[in-house]
Amino acid sequence: MQSLGGIRSWPATWRTTTASMTTTTTESVRKVAQVLTVAGSDSGAGAGIQADIKVCAARGVYCASVITAVTAQNTRGVQSVHLLPPDFVSEQLKSVLSDFEVDVVKTGMLPSPEIVEVLLQNLSEYPVRALVVDPVMVSTSGHVLAGSSILSIFRERLLPLADIITPNVKEASALLGGVRIQTVAEMRSAAKSLHQMGPRFVLVKGGDLPDSSDSVDVYFDGNEFHELHSPRIATRNTHGTGCTLASCIAAELAKGSNMLSAVKVAKRFVDSALNYSKDIVIGSGMQGPFDHFLSLKDPQSYRQSTFKPDDLFLYAVTDSRMNKKWNxxxxxxxxxxxxxxxxxxxxxxxxxxxxxxxxxxKSCVDICRSNGVCLLINDRIDIAIACDADGVHVGQSDMPVDLVRSLLGPDKIIGVSCKTQEQAHQAWKDGADYIGSGGVFPTNTKANNRTIGLDGLREVxxxxxxxxxxxxGIGISNAESVMRIGEPNLKGVAVVSALFDQECVLTQAKKLHKTLTESKREH
Ligand SMILES: Nc1ncnc2c1ncn2[C@@H]1O[C@H](COP(=O)(O)OP(=O)(O)OP(=O)(O)O)[C@@H](O)[C@H]1O
Ligand SMILES: Cc1ncc(CO)c(N)n1
Ligand SMILES: [Mg+2]
Incomplete structure (x- = not known):
């Protein structure tokens, strides 16, 4: 039996290895961790190939895909399965493995012994660093995805090559000839028996274990057991948890992780994704998919956070001292x-x-969202992330804009304070959405702040x-003079004291809005 090399023989420095890569330029190349999933297509995209690709993308790993079967599947179940001819599966395997530097192969639905055979042949021709086998057999809805005909080739030839196998309790039982697995103790003994079939590591998943308040997976390395516990999440959206777990293990291995760390990260990933998407509703059946990117937004709130330059028209900046003063x-x-x-x-x-x-x-986010007004946080990126604000405003000595962008992601608003043309140019280059420029007039709100005047504002x-x-220093008395400079990209004024160091915020805001509207009409 040919060895696949196995994860233990990885060079410690592989992440920076570039020598074996071909390139047509002399520029340095960046090695990207690569997984190949060999699995079935799920038309509902919660499991199978589609889940595998999403997981790898979410974990920063490239994922190529060889399709073994196409299923007509939704949240109600599997309506039909179409197997691809083994020769064609083989062509896909050759295509990818002869070209890409695949680090890890992960298998899902392998529906016939002939398909397992072509996989084995290709793996012996193109060895990879690690093999993750998720022995998919029956969908959670009860549909057979790979029947008992695959059991002997799995036991005798595929499992011995695997670095890890990740059966659920039913699959573990089938591989072991139908033993009963209904308790964690029985999962442990199943893991031990499966290990004797040759895989380096075994993870028996307990997602479907009856009567358990925890979701427990049993990991066995041939010597020691680890029980991975997490509270069972009450949700219908568990379709594809198994594929997700195995792909995440593959992705972490591809990045260079050892097996136990990969498994722990994968378990946490499934857990966070389930938790995050426990309330989403996709499809009308018993078992829905979840969000691998942990970020399917409420479309309502998503739409409201899109930034338009005209939103800068009357920009209100709160100040804790003033609020305290006015109680x-x-x-x-x-x-x-x-x-x-x-x-x-x-x-x-x-x-x-x-x-x-x-x-x-958090309360302000709710108010702003229900009014369709964007909410930004000054300087505190951590608070902005934690309360899911629409963005942040940073000064020249706060965190650099490009770093803020990488922390907040592509859809958040970033504003930067700029006094000079150079700063304005840099803000644009770094990916900011708007700039705040001033102090236009002297102000008490900000100590030691250089005043740039209307001329400075015009320059910027x-x-x-x-x-x-x-x-x-902008208020009702001078707002018009600011807008009168007539620069087309000057969209409005930001005010602190003019609204908040006042007895009645509402009255002042209305007055200022009126002044700004009139000056806009005139120019
Ligand atoms: N409700 C849940 N709450 C928390 N974790 C869960 C839940 N359901 C499953 N898991 C976890 O998800 C992972 C996959 O386990 P599971 O036993 O569901 O695999 P599976 O049956 O192969 O999945 P599927 O066939 O739905 O893709 C395991 O780590 C398991 O502990
Ligand atoms: C294609 C496919 N692979 C795996 C699973 C197991 O979740 C499924 N339901 N469908
Ligand atoms: Mg399950």
């Missing part, structure tokens, strides 16, 4: 500002305690490829 909560201040016509809100709470600020920020606007909001 109101941030939430009340924000409500009043929005009611008076504020078009975007920034929470700038320099002195707030983190825990308290987070709670207030001229250089900026991004929309601009003016800030610093």
């Amino acid at each position: 109101r909560s941030i939430v009340d201040a924000v409500k009043a500002a929005i009611e008076g016509g504020a078009t975007i809100i920034q929470l700038r709470e320099k002195e707030a305690e983190t825990r308290e600020f987070l709670e207030e920020a 606007c001229k250089a900026s490829k991004l929309p601009v909001v003016a800030i610093g």
Whole structure:
């Protein structure tokens, strides 16, 4: 029997290895971890090939796919299965394995002994670093995806080559000739028996174990057992958990992880994904898919957080000292500002305690979202992430914009304070959405802040490829003079004291909105 090399023989430095890669340029090349999944297609895309590709993408690993069968499948069950001819499966395998530097092969639905045979042949011709075998046999809905005809070739030839096998309790039982597996103790003894068939590691999954408040998987390395526990999540969206777990193990191995760490990360990934998507509704059947990217957004809130430059029109920036002085909560201040016509809100709470600020920020997100107004957080990226704000505003000495972007992802709003043309240019290059420019007039809100005046503002606007909001000492009496500079990308004014260092925020917001609307009409 040919060895696949196995994960234990990986060079420790493989991640930076570039020598074996062919390239037509002399530039350095970046090695990308690669998985090949050999599995069936699930038309509902919760399991099979589709799940495998999503998991790898979510884990930062490239995933090629060889399809063994096509299923007509949805959340109600499997309606029909069409096997691909073994020769054609072989052609796909050759195609990928002869070209790509596949690190790990992961198998799912292998529906006939002939298909297993062509897989074995190709693996002996093109060895890979690790083989993850998820012995898919029966769908959770009860449909047979691979019948008993595959059992002997699995036992005798595929399992001995596997670095890890990941049967659920039913599959473990089938591989062992029908033994009873209904307890964690029986899972342990099954793992031990399966290990004797030759795989280096065994993970018996307990997702379908009856009467268990925990979801327990049993891992066996030939010597030691590990029980991986997580609270069972009450959700209908468990379709594809098995494929997800195995693909995540493959992805982590491809990145260079050892087996136990890969399995632990994979279990946590399934757990977080299930938790995150426990309430989503896709399809009308008994078992729904979940969100591998942990990010299917409520379309309502998603739509509201898209940023338009005109949102900068009346930009309200909160200030904790002023709220304290006037004895109101941030939430009340924000409500009043929005009611008076504020078009975007920034929470700038320099002195707030983190825990308290987070709670207030969450309430403000709810208010802003229900009013279709974007909410930004000043400087505190952590708070913005934790409360799912629409974005952040950062200064020149805060975290760099490109790093903020990588932390917040592509859809969040990032604003940057800029006093100079160079800063405005840099903000645009780094991927900001707008800039705030000032102080236009002297202000008490920000100590030691250089005033750039209307001329400075004009300069920055001229250089900026991004929309601009003016800030610093602006109020009802001078807002018009600011807008009158007439630069087309100057979209509005940001105010602090003019709204919040006032007895009635609502009245001041209304007045300011009126002034701005009039000056817009005139210019
Ligand atoms: N409700 C749940 N809550 C938490 N973890 C779960 C739940 N259901 C399954 N899991 C976990 O998901 C992983 C897959 O286990 P499971 O036994 O469901 O595999 P499977 O039956 O092959 O999956 P499927 O056939 O639905 O793709 C395991 O780590 C298991 O512990
Ligand atoms: C194609 C396919 N592979 C695997 C599973 C197991 O979840 C499934 N339901 N469908
Ligand atoms: Mg299951």
